[in-house]
Amino acid sequence: MPDTIRPKGLDALGFFVREGSLARVPPSFEPVVAEARHRLPGLFGSRLHSAYLYGSVPRGTARTGRSDLDLLLALHEEPTDADRDAVRELEKALDAEFPQIDGVGTLLYGRARLLSEAERHDMGWFLACLCTPLLGDDLGQRLPRYRPDSRLARETNGDLGRLLPRWRERTASAGGSEEARRPLVRFMSRHLVRTGFTLVMPRWRGWTSDLHEMAGVFGAYYPERARQMAEAAVRGYEPVGDASVLRSYVDDLGPWLAGEYARVHGVKAPRSDGA
Incomplete structure (x- = not known):
């Protein structure tokens, strides 16, 4: 197991510790x-x-x-x-x-x-x-207690492939407006970083909500994509209205991540409302 960041967020029995207060x-x-x-x-x-x-x-x-x-x-x-x-x-x-x-x-x-x-x-x-x-x-x-296992990974973020067509529509709708693109960059950046993190969460056996830490954990397992994910973490906190960033998400990082997620954990079960 890569040890660049020590696992945390769980109790001594390996269950999630509730976040926040x-x-x-x-x-x-x-x-x-x-x-x-x-x-x-x-x-x-x-x-x-x-x-x-x-x-x-x-x-x-x-x-x-x-x-x-x-x-x-x-x-x-x-x-x-x-x-x-x-x-x-x-x-x-x-x-x-x-x-x-x-x-x-x-x-x-x-x-x-x-x-x-x-x-x-x-x-x-x-x-x-x-x-x-x-x-x-x-x-x-x-509700029951939870561990960071593959089922949890699949059912939380295993729907990225279904989301990407909608993301492409929203990217096109933003047009040439930097102001309209900035919140999209923030939203997609955060979603991709969290999805990248939960992809490796069962192997890391821990939890964090910090985007930079999430990207670091992901990058330890996928060094070839580490830089992209680290940059996405930065934009999750400090978004820019750059159209090329959105294109890279919907045409490159997003499709790759959706495919790798499906290969490792499978695809999230559809909900009755289509979600």
């Missing part, structure tokens, strides 16, 4: 978190089962004015289009009111789906291991 929220982000916690019950009332933070804010690594606020909301029933519209309005309001965040991203699911067998090694794992409880009863307590 409300105690780690940086002081400058505490008012944003408090306001989100205050507004969510009013938005959904008794239909809200629970709410969670994830990403850099509960990990304590958020950068003022540069990081976004990431939320996962679980409703008692499946969300409606009206629910999604309401969440978009909340995102816009929080982003406008709090300059310390650079956008808000919200995942919205029904409780039953999060606990379903189909999501057990995808969104179930995500909630149980990468999300910090904010409101309500923690669904993570109803």
Whole structure:
């Protein structure tokens, strides 16, 4: 096993240690978190089962004015289009009111789906291991413990091949606008680095959410692609609106990674909604 970076993120028995804590929220982000916690019950009332933070804010690594606020909301029933519209309005309001965040991203699911067998090694794992409880009863307590195995790798990021046609459409739609390309570069960079990391995660036998560390772990196993992945990690934090970067993702790194992922772990099982 390459030992450039020592495995971490697991307990003594090899299970994931849950990431993040409300105690780690940086002081400058505490008012944003408090306001989100205050507004969510009013938005959904008794239909809200629970709410969670994830990403850099509960990990304590958020950068003022540069990081976004990431939320996962679980409703008692499946969300409606009206629910999604309401969440978009909340995102816009929080982003406008709090300059310390650079956008808000919200995942919205029904409780039953999060606990379903189909999501057990995808969104179930995500909630149980990468999300910090904010409101309500923690669904993570109803999910199993997880190890960084091949099944988890397949069911989390084994769908890159299905995503690439959509990525190409979005790249074409961005046209000549550097402003429109920059968030695409950020999104695709992060997705590719995380996919590259989970490709080798079962061999490394550990977990990290730091993009640079992820790229370093990947590069130890695939040195011929190490530079590309390291550059993608940089762009995940500091995106540029460069059309050539997007082309390299959808025409080179992305297809190669999708093929290698399918060879090593197989392809993620399709969901009933086509996801």
